[in-house]
Ligand SMILES: Nc1ncnc2c1ncn2[C@@H]1O[C@H](COP(=O)(O)OP(=O)(O)OP(=O)(O)O)[C@@H](O)[C@H]1O
């Protein structure tokens with residue numbers, strides 16, 4: 143399949159005075175048309191930074207300084223803000239964990255949707271209203287007319303997230319980035335939102351990058367999985383391969399530590415320690431201090447290498463021996 147998005151050797155830096163913190167480095171991955179890529183990894187591993195940089199949302203002190211981001215074969219690095227505006231928020235849209243903070247409390251859902259639609263295309267207010275109703279129906283919200291008159295706080299969390307997805311669809315995105323979109327919701331609603339994303343992915347052939355901590359969700363949703371640790375990609379593989387033949391000790395440990403991956407009744411084993419602070423200053427393998435298999439070869443920088451299996455990449459010099 144043709145890559146829709148191709149990220150190569152991405153590096154993101156944050157500056158505070160004289161200090162530079164390299165949030166992610168050497169991040170490379172692709173998303174094909176119609177594909178779902180899940181990004182997993184403990185808190186602070188660089189998942190959000192990676193996707194925020196694609197949207198140009200790193201904030202004042204952050205910048206994607208190195209690498210290449212090709213979208214539909216076009217380089218986004220070096221493009222003017224004006225050109226980027228035609229891509230970000232339109233062809234690439236993003237939804238976040240907390241839909242309430244993303245919606246403006248003082249405007250009705252209708253106001254906000256109509257504005258979103260009119261920012262993407264030149265249409266009358268009436269046409270934008272009709273499109274809002276269409277989009278709300280598309281995300282499974284009935285009685286769209288009444289809903290458009292409501293304020294965000296009167297909606298349930300699940301409904302708000304559906305509204306956010308409807309707004310993201312306004313620009314007819316080819317890629318939807320969802321950063322833990324259901325963390326704030328209860329499990330039943332979570333499952334419904336995931337089902338909706340799957341349906342939109344299939345019906346619209348819309349690619350999805352999904353960040354999640356839930357391996358059950360990964361198993362249900364992902365075509366491919368990218369595992370991040372301390373600002374680096376440590377493993378990437380098609381979902382079945384990752385679950386059945388994980389190569390990196392971190393991936394193995396992660397799968398043992400999170401519910402939803404093993405067989406029922408299997409004991410969960412937490413990963414000892416935590417993601418190191420200032421991980422960008424570590425010379426060799428960043429996981430080595432928590433890894434039972436670390437040897438002196440791990441003290442030098444590790445490359446992401448192709449494993450024997452097709453489309454399987456691992457950043458560990460020892461994976462064949464463990
Ligand atoms: N604006 C910022 N300035 C400085 N450092 C930042 C900034 N944003 C994020 N970081 C740091 O970058 C690292 C990666 O953060 P990121 O938010 O990408 O993690 P994450 O994998 O999304 O974690 P979580 O699962 O908790 O959302 C963390 O150490 C974080 O403290």
Ligand SMILES: [Mg+2]
Nearest residue numbers: 189190191321
């Ligand atoms: Mg995050």
